[in-house]
Amino acid sequence: MALQLTDYVLRPNHCQTGKPVRVRSNFFEIQSFPLQVVHHYDINIDQANAPPAVYRKVWKQFEDMGGHGILRGIKTIYDGRKNVFAPKPLQLGPENAGQYEVELHDSDNVGSATKRTGGTFRIRIKKAGEINMDELRRFLNGETRLTPNCLTAIMILDVLIRHLPSMLYATVGRSFFTPQERRSLPNGAEVWQGFYQSARPGIGKMMINVDVSATAFYESDRLPDMTTKILGRRTIDELRRGITDRDRAKLEKALKGLKIQITHRGENNKRKYKILRLTPSAADRTLFQDQDGNEHSVAHYFAKHHNMRLKYPFLPCIVVRKEMFLPMEVCEIVAGQRFMKKLNEKQTAEMIKFTCQKPTIRANKIKQGYSLLQYKDNEYMEQFGMTVKPEMALIKARVLSTPQVSYSSSSQEGTFVPQGGAWNLRGKKVAQGATLGSWSVVNFHAQLPISAIGRFVRELCQTFIDTGLNVINRNPPITHGDPQASVDRTLKEAWLKAGNTAKATPQLILCILPNTGVPLYAEIKRVSDTVIGIPTQCVQSKHINDAKKQYCANVCLKVNMKLGGMNMFLSASQIPFIAERPTIVFGGDVTHPAPGDMNRPSVAAVTASMDARASRYSSAIRVQANRTEIIADLANMIKELLKSFYQACGQKPDRILFYRDGISEGQFSAVLKNEVQQIHAACSSLDKEYKPTITFVVVQKRHHARFFPVEQRDADRTGNCQPGTVVDTEIVHPFEFDFYLQSHAGLQGTSRPTHYHVLYDENKFSADSLQELTYRLCYIYGRATRAVSIVPPAYYADLVAARARFHRRGENWSDTEATSESLDSEQQMASFATVKPELQKGIVHCFFIVKV
Structure with missing residues (x-):
């Protein structure tokens, strides 16, 4: 049965432990959806590059015109690209x-250099196939596997719920945005609230996941005011002396590609154009020839032909066509343009x-979204026979019991049960305090x-001692460093x-830092990790004058781990899977460069536990090709970490538990085939007879599932669900082994649970055993005194991969949008420095192996 239903793991059972x-x-809940055949048509519209x-x-x-007779009262739905679906044959x-042929009159076309948004369009329609929707019902009931036909059926429901909103609102991916609820952001942007929706299979039923979302748009503003905001000036008068070349370049980068409309020809003639570039000179010094061959400045031309004396002749003009210049003051930004640059x-x-909204506010907004997304009185949905329940799903959950956390037995209350997912020191x-003898301050x-x-x-030394570290030298030498000079030398x-x-x-x-900026921190970590081979601990200068005990204690936790100590642990009886037999717990992640950067490489990180308490971790890193999601050299990374485990524990692990972060559903198959195979290969390369049992779990944070307590007694102090809330009913996969776990206490806003999906399991976990182990591990994240939202090995892998980005030689961290187009991909990968051997035997926070 397992082979027929899924390539992954079937759910062994539902959670039984904890408080219901x-x-x-x-x-x-989708109460009804079409169970008949839906007709699929391939659509080709002759302008290939139109949005x-x-x-x-x-x-x-085409539909309003009656579809040239082919629609005849049939309501079709369109995905905006190539697919049209109809409830009856056309x-x-x-x-x-x-x-x-369809004639489209669109005001956006006026003044445009192309005909992408208006004119005559030719539509070619061809029957592509028929989708049997009953197969989807059988999949939801666990009677058939997820076939291509089922995937298309889910896509049809997705297109159906998006069809109407996509014609009414600004659309970004699966979200729809309206300007009704918005807030200004600095430098000419604003944030709009919107709603995300997605059709999702659940146990025995289809559901629509609706969530609040937000994205940035450009403010609809006059261009001179936008210029002031982009350049961070208080008023336009600050620019009267002219704009520097640097500011002009910054302004051009921000405005290029934006759509503007002109205001000097009256309300009925607001032509629209795209900004190509800025002129290098101001409007009163930008010259051009008119039709008669006479030379004018732009300012003089507007005074003569439009009887308009420019208020801001000192600003550059915008270029919208070859030799067509417009002064900024006759232009305004067209509303509803998405802000695509990095904030x-x-x-x-x-x-x-x-975006930070309390659970009750978010829940109410989601209910508003139900109305805005028009699931009721929707003629398209009516014709397809689809109805949606008007209230959010009420589902069964369980709250797992809190584990006992242990510090040193010499502490007051060395072993205790945390209340509300957090505690103080x-x-x-600490369970094992390190010795600090040779150190210094910069x-x-x-x-x-x-x-x-x-x-x-x-104060720091006293806190270290109170917390169980052995501080031999309390007067470390102090060096004064210039952040602008050589950090290496300092x-x-x-x-x-x-x-x-x-x-x-x-x-x-x-190291005492003057501010929170990235560049100095990045350079300190690059030098300490790859040049001198010593751990560094950075503190912000704002904490120096007022050294709070809590802050010093947090620094102490980090320092103790960096020096090889252990902060806290769980007793063996609470983590039997790890404690009873030699077991190694891995975390894996791949981080990618910023969107649009196709040159810098991706960084893969794998972390692994090095003791029977899963408290100490080591890690390995690889630099790999840009945007590669699979960990390319996983076999060698696993091999190195298995060797480290053997050196630390004196035995090979019998069992492997691997938590893999950063994987979407579409990548499950590739990851299962490739990465699990690499883990097996790593084991057999060490010894042909070595075959530990492997469990491979995907960890997902990027999803839109949220939980809201029904009873006040089941909420924590922020109004969120209590730590340990687990859901493996109704909204999860119809039959695969997955669950949502909210392991942390809310700090602000609405907490996001983590979604765990088991792809491979030779250890035969029950639902309870894996959920409880995962939850308990969240209490021994070494750098905090609270349960964290994601299982620590995966959390560490994410931290290590982010840290490795600082190891790149010559990186300019002050410019967040800088790209290194001068280097090809091989040079890019070679520009990452290798970490010093002295740090290659430490714990996760200062242990790196970089290979290309």
């Missing part, structure tokens, strides 16, 4: 194909404020008094001072 609770989830919104207008116009004639820090901070000592903040640094170091000097003072090999450099 009821939660609302943002899924709306989907234009194709939709063309198809709507009358296309004997060959089941036809060709039709800067200030914009991101404002975006987070806008008061009265607790101060990169010029205005910080030496006395304040001394006080901070004393850290080498600090390393020498540490060694000379303690007459021992340096263990740590504490």
Whole structure:
């Protein structure tokens, strides 16, 4: 049966342990959907490069005209590209194909250099096939596997629920946005609220997942005001002396490709154009020849021909066609254009404020989304025979019991059960404290008094001692560094001072940073990891004058792990799968460069537990081809980490549990085939007879499932579900082994559960055993005193991959949009430095092996 139903693992059973609770989830049940045959047509519209919104207008116009007689009252749905679906066959004639012309009058076309958005369009329609929708019903009931026909049936429901909203609202992916609820962001952008929707299979039924979403758009503003915002000026008058070449380049980069409309020809003649570039000179110095061959400046031309004296002749003009210049003050940004560039820090901070909504507010907004997305009184859905329940699904969940966390037995209350998913270090000592003898301090903040640094170091040392570290040297030497000068030289000097003072090999450099910016931090990590081979601990200067105990304790946790100590652990009886027999727990992740950057490589990271408590971790890193999702050299990474485990524990692991982050559903098959095979290959390459049992679990955070407690008693203090809430009913896969686990306590906004999906399982986990193990591991993330939202090995892999990005030589971290087009992909990969051998035997936070 397993072979027939799925290539992955069948759900062994449902969760039985923990306290049963009821939660609302943002899924709306599809009560009925078409069970008859749906007719699929291939559509070809002759303008290949037009955006989907234009194709939709063309198809709507075709439909409104009666479809040249072929539709005859049939409501078709269109995906905006190549596919049209109909509840009844279209009358296309004997060959089941036809060709039709549609005239589209679109104001967007006026003044445009191409005819992409208006004119005559030729539509070719051809019958592509018929989809048996009853097969989808059988899949939902666990009677058949997920066939291509089932996937198309799910796509039909997706197109059906998106058809009407996509013609009414700004569409981005699976989300729809309206300007009704928006907020300004710095530098000329604004955030719009929208709604995400997706048709999802559940157990025995189809559901629609509806969520609040948000994205950035350009403000619909006059171009001079937009210029002021982009350049970060308070008023336009600050630009009267002219714009520097650097500001002009920044402005051109921000405006290029934007659509504007002109305002000087009256309300009925607001022609639209795209900005190609800016002129290098101001409007009163930009010259061109008119039709009679006379030379004018743009400012003079507008005064003479439009009786308009420019207010801002000092601003450059925009170029919209060859030799067609427009002064900025007659242009305004067309509304509803998506902001495609990377948000800067200030914009991101404002975006987070806008999107951070308490669970009750988010739940109410999702209910509003139900109305906006028009599931009721929708003539397309009516004709396809689809109805949707008007309330969010009420589903059964369970709250798993909280594990006991253990610190040193010499602590007051060394073993305890955390309340509400978090605790503090008061009265607790780390399980195994490291010894700190040879270290030094580097101060990169010029205005910080030496006395304040001394006080901070004393407070830090006392906290270290109170928390169980052995601090031999309480007066480390202090070096003053210039963030603009050679960080390499400064850290080498600090390393020498540490060694000379303690007459021992340096263990740590504490770095005081002037701000939270990335460039200095990135350079410190590159030098410490790849040049001098010593752990560094960075602290922000704002904490130095007021050294809070809690902050010092958090620093202590990180330092102890970097020096090889252990902060806390779970008793063997709570993690039997790991403790009873030699077991290694892996985490894997691949991080990619910023969207649009096709040059920089991707970075793969794998972490692995090195003890019977799954508390200490080592890691391996590889640089691989841009946007490659599969971990290319996984076999060798696994091999290295298995060898490290053997050296640390004196035995080979009998069992492997691998948590793989960053994989979407569409990649399951490739990952199962490739990565599980590589794990097997790694084991047999060490010893032909070595065959540990393997379980491979995908960890997903990028989804839109949210849970809302029904009863107040089942909520935590932020109104979210309690830590340990697990869902493996109704909204999960019809028969595969997956579950949602909300393992952390809410901090702000609505918590996002993590979705775990088991692709391969030779260890024969029950639902309870895997869910409980996963949840309990979330309590021993070494750097925090709270349960985390994602299982620690996967969390560590994500951190390590992000850290490895700093190992690239010559990277300019101050420019977030910088791309390195001058280097080809091989040079790019070779530009990553190898980590020093001294750090290759440490724990996860300072252990890297980089190979290309």
